[in-house]
Amino acid sequence: MAVPKRRMSRANTHHRRSQWKADNVALQEVTIDGVAHRIPRRLVKAAQMGLVEVEQF
Template sequence: MAVPKRRMSRANTHARRSQWKADNVALQTVKIDGKEVQIPRRLVKAAQLGLIDVEQF
């Protein structure tokens, strides 16, 4: 991992961090109980097993 050679000022740190943006969660279309529902991929298995309520999505 790269290590800075000098201490970075608070203004530069905040300016760098402010450019970071999180991506929206990719939704996957899944058929559950005869209805097509779009849910995040990490929740597909739980939804198919009936562990979570898909009505909230």
């Protein structure tokens, strides 16, 4: 793993961190009780089992 040789200035650190952006969660279309919903993939199984309220998405 790369290790910095010297301390990075506060301005450079903030500038580097400000460029990082999180991606939006990819939604998957799922039919539950005859109604199509778009929910995150990690919640599909829980939604099909009725453990998660689908209306909040």
